[in-house]
Amino acid sequence: MDCDSYASHHLDHEPDANKVIEHYLAVGCFLGYRMHPLFWDEWYLQTYSDAQVTGLSAWEHYCTRGASEDRNPNPFFESKWYRSKNGLDSQTDPLLHYVSQPANAMADPSPLFDSRWYAERYSELINPGVSLLADFMGAREPRCPHPIFLRHPSLTRDIRGRPLDMASLFSARFNYLGLTASRAEDDVDSVRRRYCLCTVITGGYDAPAAPEYRDDHVDYVLLTDRQITNSAGWDRVIVVEPTADPIQQSRYLKMHLADAIQDSSKYEVLGYIDGYIALTGSVTGFFDEFARSGRAVGLVPHPERNCAYQEAAAALLRQADSDANIWRAVAFLEEQGHPEHAGLFEMGFFMFRNGDVARLFFAEWWRLFERLGNRDQLLVPHVVRRQSLDYFPLLPRPLSVRSVPPQHPSFALRGHLPDTAPHVLATGSGTGDIESATSPSHAESR
Numbered sequence: 001m002d003c004d005s006y007a008s009h010h011l012d013h014e015p016d017a018n019k020v021i022e023h024y025l026a027v028g029c030f031l032g033y034r035m036h037p038l039f040w041d042e043w044y045l046q047t048y049s050d051a052q053v054t055g056l057s058a059w060e061h062y063c064t065r066g067a068s069e070d071r072n073p074n075p076f077f078e079s080k081w082y083r084s085k086n087g088l089d090s091q092t093d094p095l096l097h098y099v100s101q102p103a104n105a106m107a108d109p110s111p112l113f114d115s116r117w118y119a120e121r122y123s124e125l126i127n128p129g130v131s132l133l134a135d136f137m138g139a140r141e142p143r144c145p146h147p148i149f150l151r152h153p154s155l156t157r158d159i160r161g162r163p164l165d166m167a168s169l170f171s172a173r174f175n176y177l178g179l180t181a182s183r184a185e186d187d188v189d190s191v192r193r194r195y196c197l198c199t200v201i202t203g204g205y206d207a208p209a210a211p212e213y214r215d216d217h218v219d220y221v222l223l224t225d226r227q228i229t230n231s232a233g234w235d236r237v238i239v240v241e242p243t244a245d246p247i248q249q250s251r252y253l254k255m256h257l258a259d260a261i262q263d264s265s266k267y268e269v270l271g272y273i274d275g276y277i278a279l280t281g282s283v284t285g286f287f288d289e290f291a292r293s294g295r296a297v298g299l300v301p302h303p304e305r306n307c308a309y310q311e312a313a314a315a316l317l318r319q320a321d322s323d324a325n326i327w328r329a330v331a332f333l334e335e336q337g338h339p340e341h342a343g344l345f346e347m348g349f350f351m352f353r354n355g356d357v358a359r360l361f362f363a364e365w366w367r368l369f370e371r372l373g374n375r376d377q378l379l380v381p382h383v384v385r386r387q388s389l390d391y392f393p394l395l396p397r398p399l400s401v402r403s404v405p406p407q408h409p410s411f412a413l414r415g416h417l418p419d420t421a422p423h424v425l426a427t428g429s430g431t432g433d434i435e436s437a438t439s440p441s442h443a444e445s446r
Contacts (some may be wrong), residue, residue: 039074041059044062048079111316112146113132152309153310194267197275197279201250203250212280213280215284215438221234225246255365255369257272275414278413296390299394300347311378329373343381343384356388364386
């Protein structure tokens with residue numbers, strides 16, 4: 001806590017820690033007073049709704065529980081990220097560690113706050129008596145915390161192009177806003193065709209739960225590196241040889257479904273759905289509409305963002321990958337002159353028809369993934385633009401296949417469920433063949 005600051009703003013006497021705490025708990029916390037310039041009480045309670053029902057003030061909750069749980073004290077300080085970057089143990093308060101550093105320390109409070117760059121850019125304006133983050137948050141004029149916001153102004157605007165102030169932007173954390181939408185209906189006049197919907201699970205990252213809903217004329221196929229003895233709920237289970245890198249293997253299979261399924265040519269359309277998305281309704285309407293479109297690839301536009309650079313910022317904040325991998329992808333997009341607002345897609349659900357166009361799309365996506373790391377979603381807009389791909393939108397924005405609560409009756413977010421029983425699959429209404437894959441592994445394809 002900052003007794004001097006609190007007393008100078010809210011008390012008429014010299015700062016005394018006990019009196020400051022007494023005043024804050026009796027009056028200050030109800031009036032929105034801040035115990036420290038870097039701790040935003042109202043924001044904390046709005047962000048962590050469970051803290052509101054504890055009977056504790058925001059500051060008490062943070063001190064007793066929030067810090068150890070890596071709750072953020074303000075929208076610009078990423079506790080979990082800071083703890084990891086500075087090698088702090090679980091008992092150390094990240095914010096306390098940060099404010100204990102010298103005022104001119106260059107520790108970054110967030111992956112989107114570059115302290116050295118900020119200090120150099122605003123060298124003549126910085127208050128030398130406070131941390132760089134406190135200087136930024138207390139500045140009277142708007143300031144920029146990281147050069148990416150200057151290179152890509154779209155990061156400071158919402159999907160409709162409306163400007164966001166920095167606090168609102170970081171508070172949203174580039175996450176979903178919980179938009180509601182009407183439930184789309186399946187096509188009741190569907191024509192029966194041979195379709196295939198695939199799920200890839202390797203390394204035990206997800207439990208191979210069978211679809212909760214099954215269409216009679218869709219083959220549900222699981223590709224996995226686990227030795228399966230029960231295929232209940234799936235029409236086909238294709239077992240591949242495990243590799244040293246199950247994440248890369250899963251991406252390879254995801255981008256090479258037509259090769260992994262040896263008789264894939266018998267299907268008019270093939271689809272993919274991530275293992276963490278529960279299939280709760282019919283997908284026939286999606287297959288039928290895509291088949292009628294005559295296009296080679298069907299994608300789901302991202303419900304909240306239409307810019308790869310916005311997604312990169314989101315990935316940094318939620319620590320979806322290493323900072324190095326994300327920045328490597330951003331650098332590549334910038335080198336290629338990839339524009340802002342050039343589209344973004346949810347790649348947990350897509351469709352394609354066998355043919356040269358789809359093969360070229362997946363081949364380039366895989367090539368870039370191998371070169372640039374695990375952020376495969378960031379690379380798709382570049383491939384679509386480079387190949388002038390006329391994709392079919394499987395869902396209208398802002399509908400999503402992974403929203404909470406569900407926005408469409410066919411999908412629900414199940415989340416990642418580690419496979420604790422790799423030899424037993426979830427029960428379902430069908431029992432299919434268990435096959436061994438003979439298609440080349442991703443290592444052999446290089």
